[in-house]
Amino acid sequence: MPEQRVISAAQAIREATDLAMAADPAVIIMGEGIADPKTIFGTTDQLMEKYGPARVMEMSIAENGFTGMAIGAAMNGLRPIIVHQRVEFALLTMEQLVNNAAKMHYVSNGAHKAPIVVRLIVGRGWGQGPAHSQSLETLFAHIPGLKVVMPASAHDAKGLLLSAITDDSPVVFIEHRWMHYVKGHVPEGWAALPLDGPARLTQGDAVTVVSNSYMTLETIRAVEALAAEGVAVEHFDLRVVRPLNVDPIVESVKRTGRLLTVDTGFATYGVGAEIVARVMERCCLTMKAAPRRIGLPEHPTPSSRSLAAAFYPRSPDIAQALAELAGLDQARITAIHNRLAEEREALPFDVPHPSFQGPF
């Protein structure tokens, strides 16, 4: 078998963009800093040199304005990709996304389309604090007409972005900053993946866990720790938050009777809340334990590392919840938690953990 190529998710995103722009002259990319020396963490590197300023548009600091501009251009046949270096910048664009992009096709009874992709980057760590490190996928996922995609691997980042760009509906594509570093096997060429929902990462009959984006990487560590103890966890990476496909999760929970959700964002009204509700509607009578949710707590993100350490759930917390759901005795639960906690605490938590680089 030939050796598979390994690249980072950031490189995979750049490659998908390049492929889509080469394939279709209607694809343009617009954002603040896409052609600056940092090129959005390298994800737009060399695109200006290759495609020029008419298709690689460095934008004024006018997020709502240029989002509306992208929607109008899309109505006339372009396929704009918008990039925001932080998800918070997109809060200024909610008016355009919610009132125009999400409704254009529906209101016109199918006559109009708004095929835009909005790439949003979620920051984390290094004291970025209250307004530079939120994960706000639920705000977008609440709106019919928008699609919301959250890749967790280099492979999915490329494949899902290709499909997002060719999709005729507006797609919000949320990239966790720490996911950019993750390396993995990524096929060359046009390797689109359908926006069809969760991917089953591991099989098992003990517990079902559903995670998304960066928290999938934390969950992988926890699932490995459980596996080392002989507990087989069925792990889904959600990937597509809207439209939400819970069918494979329901099928799994019918077998396991136990469900844990792990969100990148706030637990309250979060993605996990919706998944638990949907699953319970279909299999609450066969549950062996009450479902559990892990997500961010009920306060903003603090900057100081002493405070932030208490803010983010990590693999030891996930492993503990999984072990408790699986019904392990307290000694084993503590042992699993402590082993992961020891591994994590040996390293600073406010920079990406080296184990998260893959390849996955």
Added chain:
Amino acid sequence: MTEAALAAQKDAVRLDLYRSMQRIRLVEEEIAKRYSEQEMRCPVHLSIGQEATAVGSCAALRNDDQIISSHRGHGHYMAKGGNLKAMLAEIYGRVDGCCGGRGGSMHLFDDSVGMLASVPIVASFVPLGVGAALAYRHFGQDRVCIVYLGDGATEEGVFHESMNLAAVHKVPVVFFIENNSYSCYIGLADRQPVRPLTDMAKAYAMPSASVDGNDVEAVQAVTAQAVARARSGGGPTLIVADTYRWREHCGPNYDNDLGYRPMAEVDAWRARCPVDTFGAKLVADGVLTEAGKAAINAEIEAEMAEAFAFAKASPFPDPKTVADRVYA
């Protein structure tokens, strides 16, 4: 072309302007008259009194040029040549409406004549026009887009963002402000510093023009210059046309009893009715006669009668389709 033929052509163009304004006037008056039947069950924002801005500016456009409008969009839709039956059926919530009953009065469009969209969130549609115009250049087309907005919309941040973006990227768009001096019940002086609205263009190094919005030929001339500039790669223009909304902000009635605007002001603007003053001018110029006016009215009445009957006869959309077309 002979001098006589040229003159005849000019007369025909002027008659078209009159006919188009009178058509908007009569259709909206008919909407107002029938509104109390409670069969048009959606908000209506009538543009009675403002017909010259829509008609004069659209007369400067080609069919494949596009326009974008707001909540007060009936006049723009009709001036651009939008299908009257589809507009009325939409207001009646019927399946033959331009949106199949999904949009109502505030979401009119007719792609066949370049009526791209109307969006009822103030100024929300302004950047759509900038983007629509960006696409023309991308595809090598020499089309132009007019964005219609009221004076209130110029207070929104996204209007200024759009002006800046249009100026920086030099897109073929015309920002057309219909300044009727009121945002609902609040006058312009309570909302903005006193200065010409055209001053805003200076901040974006953009050419501008102000025009009497009740003078259809003046509106056409000013718009034609802006459109020519945009079409030839000269970038955007801001036009400010002063005009007046006769009826209430939303609904079929007059609301002058509320006292938010002086009656002397209302009367002065009504005395300068864009349709009647232009009609009188055409009569004085020997282009139109009273009999000619009556013939035009009869023609419009017949079209309207058929269109209202069509709209009311059109079926309601099937409730089973309510979840269709959320995603393209």
